[in-house]
Amino acid sequence: MERRIENTRRSFLKTGAATIVGGALFDVLPLHAKPAPAKTIKVGLVGCGGRGTGAAFEALRASEAVKIVALGDVFEDMLNSSLAKLTGQFKERVDVPAKRKFVGLDAYVKVIKECDVVLLATPPPFRPAHFEEAVRAGKHVFMEKPVAVDVPGYHKIQEIGKIAAQKKLNVVVGLQTRYSQRHNAFMEKIREGVIGDIVSLDVYYNVGAPKIHARQPGQTELEYQLRNWRYFNWLWGGQLAGQAIHQIDTMNWLMGDFPESASGIGGRQSFFGPDQGNTFDHQYVEYVYPNGVRMHVQCRNMDNCAVRMGFYIRGTKGYADERCRIYSADNKPLWRFRDSEQSVGSTQQEQNVFFRAIESGDHIDNTDYGARSTLTTIMGRMATHSGQNITLEQALGSTVSLVPERLSWDMRMPNAPDENGNYEVAIPGKTPAF
Amino acid sequence: MKFLNLRFIFLTTALYAVALQSHGQAQYMETLPETGVSFEMVLVPAGEFLMGSSPTEAGRREDEGPQHRVFIDSLWVGKFEVTWDLFELFLAENRDVFSSLPDDKRKLVDAVTRPTPPFEDPALGMGRSGYPVVNVSPYAALTFCKWLTALTGRFYRLPTEAEWEYVCRAGSESAYSFGNDPAMLNEYAVYFENSDGQYASVGSKKPNSWGIYDLHGNVAEWTLDHYAADYYSTHTDKVVRSPWNRPVALYDRVYRGGSWDDDPEDLRSAARKKSGMFLQKDDPQVPKSFWWYTNSSHIGFRLVSPVNMPSSEELRKFWATVLDE
Numbered sequence: 200m201e202r203r204i205e206n207t208r209r210s211f212l213k214t215g216a217a218t219i220v221g222g223a224l225f226d227v228l229p230l231h232a233k234p235a236p237a238k239t240i241k242v243g244l245v246g247c248g249g250r251g252t253g254a255a256f257e258a259l260r261a262s263e264a265v266k267i268v269a270l271g272d273v274f275e276d277m278l279n280s281s282l283a284k285l286t287g288q289f290k291e292r293v294d295v296p297a298k299r300k301f302v303g304l305d306a307y308v309k310v311i312k313e314c315d316v317v318l319l320a321t322p323p324p325f326r327p328a329h330f331e332e333a334v335r336a337g338k339h340v341f342m343e344k345p346v347a348v349d350v351p352g353y354h355k356i357q358e359i360g361k362i363a364a365q366k367k368l369n370v371v372v373g374l375q376t377r378y379s380q381r382h383n384a385f386m387e388k389i390r391e392g393v394i395g396d397i398v399s400l401d402v403y404y405n406v407g408a409p410k411i412h413a414r415q416p417g418q419t420e421l422e423y424q425l426r427n428w429r430y431f432n433w434l435w436g437g438q439l440a441g442q443a444i445h446q447i448d449t450m451n452w453l454m455g456d457f458p459e460s461a462s463g464i465g466g467r468q469s470f471f472g473p474d475q476g477n478t479f480d481h482q483y484v485e486y487v488y489p490n491g492v493r494m495h496v497q498c499r500n501m502d503n504c505a506v507r508m509g510f511y512i513r514g515t516k517g518y519a520d521e522r523c524r525i526y527s528a529d530n531k532p533l534w535r536f537r538d539s540e541q542s543v544g545s546t547q548q549e550q551n552v553f554f555r556a557i558e559s560g561d562h563i564d565n566t567d568y569g570a571r572s573t574l575t576t577i578m579g580r581m582a583t584h585s586g587q588n589i590t591l592e593q594a595l596g597s598t599v600s601l602v603p604e605r606l607s608w609d610m611r612m613p614n615a616p617d618e619n620g621n622y623e624v625a626i627p628g629k630t631p632a633f
Numbered sequence: 634m635k636f637l638n639l640r641f642i643f644l645t646t647a648l649y650a651v652a653l654q655s656h657g658q659a660q661y662m663e664t665l666p667e668t669g670v671s672f673e674m675v676l677v678p679a680g681e682f683l684m685g686s687s688p689t690e691a692g693r694r695e696d697e698g699p700q701h702r703v704f705i706d707s708l709w710v711g712k713f714e715v716t717w718d719l720f721e722l723f724l725a726e727n728r729d730v731f732s733s734l735p736d737d738k739r740k741l742v743d744a745v746t747r748p749t750p751p752f753e754d755p756a757l758g759m760g761r762s763g764y765p766v767v768n769v770s771p772y773a774a775l776t777f778c779k780w781l782t783a784l785t786g787r788f789y790r791l792p793t794e795a796e797w798e799y800v801c802r803a804g805s806e807s808a809y810s811f812g813n814d815p816a817m818l819n820e821y822a823v824y825f826e827n828s829d830g831q832y833a834s835v836g837s838k839k840p841n842s843w844g845i846y847d848l849h850g851n852v853a854e855w856t857l858d859h860y861a862a863d864y865y866s867t868h869t870d871k872v873v874r875s876p877w878n879r880p881v882a883l884y885d886r887v888y889r890g891g892s893w894d895d896d897p898e899d900l901r902s903a904a905r906k907k908s909g910m911f912l913q914k915d916d917p918q919v920p921k922s923f924w925w926y927t928n929s930s931h932i933g934f935r936l937v938s939p940v941n942m943p944s945s946e947e948l949r950k951f952w953a954t955v956l957d958e
Contacts, residue, residue: 252919284919406752506754522757524830535830537894544914544928 240557243269243314245307245329247281250343251320254373255281257550258318258341259289262558266292269299269313271306273321273425278302304606311336316557320373322428323436323573324348324602327355334363339557341550343373345444345573346566348436350597353574360566367562371553372569374448378552379545381536385523386453388534393525394514397492400450403507404443404498411474420612430476431622432580433601433613437478439583440576443498446510446521447579448572450494453512457571458486458494458578459591464627465583469501473620484579496579586627597633656844660712663785667730670718674709674938675844681705681872682799683806685865685903690808692898696862696905702872705799710792711936713835713846714765714854715777717756723777725749731784741783748773748924757930759831765852765933767832771886771908773924774855774934775955781936788948790955792937793877794858794887794905800937801848801890801902803841808901809849810841815897822850824900828893832930849900852933853892857955860885860907879954884909892931 242265244255258265267285272278278300285293301309307329311317319329319342326346333340340363346356363370376382389397409429418426428434435441451457465482467475480501486494509521519525523536543551556563578594581587603613616622656675664671685700686693722730725747731739755768769777774791781789792800807813811821818824821841823833828850836846848854859880861867868876880886885907891900898904908929915927926932943951952958 249918253917256919507758508753509758522830532829537825543911544916546917547914 238264239266240264240316240554241266241268241314242316242318243267243271243310244281244318244320245271245310246319246321246343247272247277248320250373251318252281252284253546254318254320254341254343254550255285256288257547258316258554259285259292260547261550262554264558265316265554266294268294269301269310270295271301271310273302273304273306274422275302304608308332311338314338316341316554319343322425322434323440324352324433327352327359330356331359334359334366334368337366337368339369339553341371341373341553342569344448344569345436345440345576346372346569347573348433348440348577349599349601350574350577350594351600352602353570353577356566356570356573360564360570363566364562364564369553369556369562370564370566370569371549372565373546373549374445374565374569374572375545375549376445376449377452377565377568378549380548381523382449382545384536385519385525388525389453389512389514389519393516393533394512394518394527395516397454397512397514399492399513400453400494401511401513402443402446402450402494402496403509404438404446404496405505405507406442406500407502407504407506408470408475408480408500413474419608420615421606421608421610424476424612427474427476430470430474430478431614432476432478432625435478436573436576437482437580438480438498438500439482439484439496439579440573442500442508443496444572444576446508447494447496447575448568450510450512451568451572451575454488454490454492456488456490457591458575459489460487460588461485461575461578461582461594462588463496463579463583464586466627467624473616473622477614477622477624479583479625482579482583484582486575486579581632584625584627584630585632586630587632589632593633599633656840656842658844660844661709663787665719665722665784666734668722670722672715672719672936673712674936675712676940677705677708677710677800677843677845679705679707680799680804682802682804684795684798684873686808686901690901690903691813692808692901693903694905697865697903699865701865701868703795703799703876704872704874705796706875707940708792708796709938709940710800710843710845712840712844714852714933714935715774716835717761717764717766720766720769720777721761723747723780734784738783738786742780745780745783746776747780748776751922751925753927755925757831759930760834763834765832765835765847767852767930767933768926769929769933770922770924770926771855771880771934772883772956776924778936779952779956782948787938788942789936789938790951791855791857791934793875794856794889795873795876796937797848797854797856797889797935798902800843800845801841803843803845805842805902808903810902811839818849818897818900822891822900823847823893824850824891825894825896830893832893832933848890849902850891850895851893853888853890853895853906853931855932855934856887856889858887860887860905888932894931 242258244251247270255267270278299313311333316339317333323345347353412426414423424431461484463484465479467480470480481499484496512519517527525534527533578589582589614622659676660673662671662673681704683700684703686697778789803810811817819827821839832852840846858878864878888906912926912929913921
């Protein structure tokens with residue numbers, strides 16, 4: 200079979216992974232084989248949660264030149280826990296004295312001043328402002344997905360992205376599937392036409408409920424919501440933006456395009472009361488691409504239910520799934536990718552590519568697809584929350600901002616709880632889309 | 634062989650267990666309290682065998698030699714790889730299942746640390762009931778053994794690398810337990826060519842001559858040993874008794890047997906594989922999970938239980954060593 204020639208562990212050993220899809224994207228050289236760094240790259244982290252800390256580790260592993268010099272978070276405990284983990288493994292290359300530990304709502308400004316490269320990993324409503332600050336200051340940016348939670352945020356990211364491009368700043372967005380060797384080989388195969396023309400796409404993101412962080416005495420409402428950000432639409436963007444975006448972006452990547460309309464349904468069946476904010480716990484969205492192909496997305500945040508994060512790509516001659524298996528229409532296996540024992544994970548790979556671009560003077564810019572896939576998810580949420588069919592053109596005209604202009608700990612919250620502690624939840628047919 | 638006398642004996646473990654027979658080997662079934670979930674163990678006689686492969690074996694690698702003689706004590710061996718049905722009872726979310734056990738036993742069982750389920754489906758949609766557990770670290774597999782030991786009163790653990798090969802060979806000295814011809818693999822093993830990219834239910838192919846299934850293929854299997862390429866050359870005895878290269882670090886551990894994702898030469902009785910960071914490469918957590926591996930959907934494990942049970946002090950020492958307690 201063809202796959203055995205080009206795609207076995209043995210051939211990886213012989214030829215190196217780069218031969219599969221070309222280019223230095225999948226360089227598998229171990230760190231110690233790389234030349235010693237010419238100069239230090241000062242890296243700052245904004246948002247010291249699990250993902251941000253993970254990104255900092257990956258940055259440290261991506262290049263020997265990287266030094267973590269500043270951390271910022273709204274919560275001191277998060278910052279200290281992140282710093283302890285980083286120092287525990289990379290003592291010499293983590294140089295964050297008390298004066299470069301920044302706690303507070305404006306910590307990002309201070310972190311950005313201290314570094315050459317910034318990793319932006321807070322909840323997404325703040326990303327546009329953080330991106331703007333970093334690019335205006337001339338810093339390279341790695342930013343987590345999604346990059347915004349509303350349309351004004353989307354426009355801001357695109358506007359700043361143009362300035363970043365003019366300044367030749369590198370921008371990498373944390374949609375790591377685009378950096379996965381397995382998925383690149385898989386896309387290549389599908390583009391060769393093994394399953395014919397694409398006719399339909401099914402996407403699944405059915406997982407458990409986010410963890411609840413109990414309300415603490417003395418906590419302000421903003422602090423409570425930030426600790427429970429995955430339960431609030433304005434902080435998470437909903438499950439489409441927060442989770443399903445990985446598969447949705449993979450489909451956009453495959454299609455080389457973005458949906459031009461969305462319709463859908465959704466609601467809260469298992470989420471209940473003051474502890475579970477205002478997000479929907481299940482949604483279904485039907486997206487239509489400009490060429491008429493439909494993408495059907497189902498997502499669920501409920502415990503003790505069947506779990507699937509994946510997709511089916513259906514073509515005129517066959518189909519493929521998230522495990523990168525390709526079948527003929529009559530279910531015969533046609534191709535599948537075999538994992539390489541040498542390759543690193545795709546979140547590491549995206550940092551490797553990012554820092555290689557910075558060190559070599561190349562230019563890499565993920566802003567456009569990062570922003571547009573984010574917009575796809577926002578358009579889907581508009582459809583499920585309002586119950587209306589939404590076109591991309593309508594969505595782009597939305598001026599509804601979910602993010603308060605000025606943040607302060609004692610601010611009036613955009614979605615304060617009612618007298619019983621409950622939050623206002625979207626009702627399709629009543630909640631406006633715009 | 635005196636062990637065959639066990640055929641109709643009701644074993645006096647603390648739990649329901651019954652002696653059966655298959656392929657001429659004595660066996661018993663252990664049923665866990667409160668659940669009805671059971672598993673079968675097959676008796677493997679003590680014996681001597683030639684470990685490793687000869688330099689002329691097709692697909693052979695350097696670390697499979699030199700061949701040397703090894704003695705293994707008799708032991709009970711899982712007829713099948715451990716399934717999700719059994720492993721899931723060990724997860725923290727199922728703690729309440731065993732709450733009605735007698736107090737002394739419950740305390741013993743509750744004292745074992747237990748993993749919470751991972752964020753992602755560790756079975757990756759390949760199926761749960763009747764399918765082998767995968768994506769677990771050797772630490773998780775061994776802690777599971779400790780829990781199962783507390784629950785059943787019988788010592789369960791992973792096999793050593795030598796025990797594994799002894800059981801796999803079942804007296805054979807060929808590349809596979811059934812001979813040297815990879816064309817026959819389809820009858821005995823789930824591997825790359827016939828797997829459709831995922832594991833199969835345990836026991837879907839023919840067993841070896843001792844009545845034990847899926848040693849070649851389906852999922853590869855964790856062993857107790859630290860991997861050292863030159864380990865075989867360190868032996869000086871004419872017949873090495875129960876060798877065990879004790880782990881000194883989280884990596885590299887030996888896993889054996891090849892899997893649904895492997896080619897024929899990786900399924901050979903002598904083929905050795907070592908773990909590494911690549912089995913956790915997609916774990917976004919810091920630190921990476923002790924329990925769950927994100928990239929080992931081709932590795933599970935099989936239980937063994939020595940016929941001669943260790944003393945409680947020996948048992949304590951064993952857990953302290955393998956779990957770094």
